[in-house]
Amino acid sequence: MINFKIFYSIFLFSIFFSCKQNKQADQKAVINEVKTDKLKNIPSNLKIEKQEKINIDNDPDDELIVTAVDSLSEKYFEYWYKNGNLIHEFSYPFVSINYKWFADLDDDNKKEIIRAQGYEDGVDYAIYKIKNNDEILQLSFNPGLKDERYRDKNFWAYPNDIRELAVDQDKKLLVSLDNNYPRDDDHTMPDNQRELPFVFFKGKTTQPDMELKNLKRQQKIDLKDLVKSIAKGNSPESKISVATVQEIIHDLNGDGIKDKIEVYKNTSLNDKFDQEHFHLPIKIFKGTNSGFELWKENNNLIYSADNTCASEGFSNIVVKDNYFTIEAQTCYDYNVLVNGFTTFKIENNEIFLYKYGEEYFDKSNHDKKIPSKVWTQKNLGKIKFQDVNESFLKKLKNKN
DSSP: OOHHHHHHHHHHHHTSSOOOOOSSTTOOOEEEOOOOSSSSOOOSSEEEEEEEEOSSSSSSEHHHHHHETTTOOOOOEEEEETEEEEEEEEEEESSSSEEEEEEOOSSSOEEEEEEEEEEEEEEEEEEEEEETTTEEEEEEEEEEOOOTTHHHHHHOGGGGGEEEEOOOOOOOOEEEEEOOOOOOOOOOOOOBBBBBEEEEEOOSSSOTTOBSSSOOEEEEEEHHHHHHTTBTTTOOOTTTTTTTEEEEESSSSSSSOOOOOOEEETTTTTSSHHHTTTTTOOOEEEETEEEEEEEEEEEOOOOOOOSSSSSOOOEEEEETTTTTEEEEEEESSSSSSEEEEEEEEEETTEEEHHHHEEEEEEETTTTTOOEEEEEEEEOOOOOOOOGGOOOHHHHHHGOO
């Protein structure tokens, strides 16, 4: 178990001797200070701590955020200006650790606020939305960190190590659910949440020994669905069969009726982790007016466990329009991890291999750059979904 009190003390010590930079995502920048007499509505007894610029609503004009504190250091105040006019005013108790980032997580054309607030003995991470001039809590979470220098590892995210939230082009968060992860620091657990999910940031860890091990499978999910999935009384098992590792519902063939992809556990394996990551059966169901009908299946596509090295196996399925990609990890020897991306394209009533790509990471030499490889239909011809298997994919590495 991680002793968070010790490590938060280390983190606070590092902040004291740093340049005291509060890193903000989404191209936000600390700007030259605007003279206090030009800032409306800020009481004279407040001390201005910082001024920041952020374009929160994607229009031509940036917002100015002024953070101030009272004389007794009991309360923070935020004043948000646009074109010199006050548009928002927020306040919250004083905290010694106070960071924020911004990211667009839905379709309302306004960025959400991600805050890390607390003290040496505990920090709360949460996502907020601005509605009717109020800051509304959407989600509290545990912070994970992805550091490209350690591609096969996950770390606890400390505010000063964070660059930005890990969000893809479809505004989906990278998360890990159902971990029941123990925390012995002071933190808030909202009454309406059954867990604190791990939500990942991008950045560079200053504490590589703070690795998060044995987390459940990582997946990409939008904020709205994430909030629903971790709400009390809404466990994943109530919606998805216990034998199902992942289920995706999407109109794959463009007929206006949603289809379904299901990835199943491999119950022939003894280890629980292996059951959810290696040699998993996949079934694709076509949606009809009367329900789902089995369309295609493949029991040999996901990599099997390789006892010569430690790899993560299956990680995710990503769907866009009439394409879907299976993401999984294997290895070619003990040191080189292989992240494989197998993309299929739906054409009428058939599903063909569209491309296969591999990215490599040398665990023995993190600075070593190994060129990635991609094979397309030009190299492969038209191969049906049910004919693509692990042996076929591994043979591709010997192709020019």
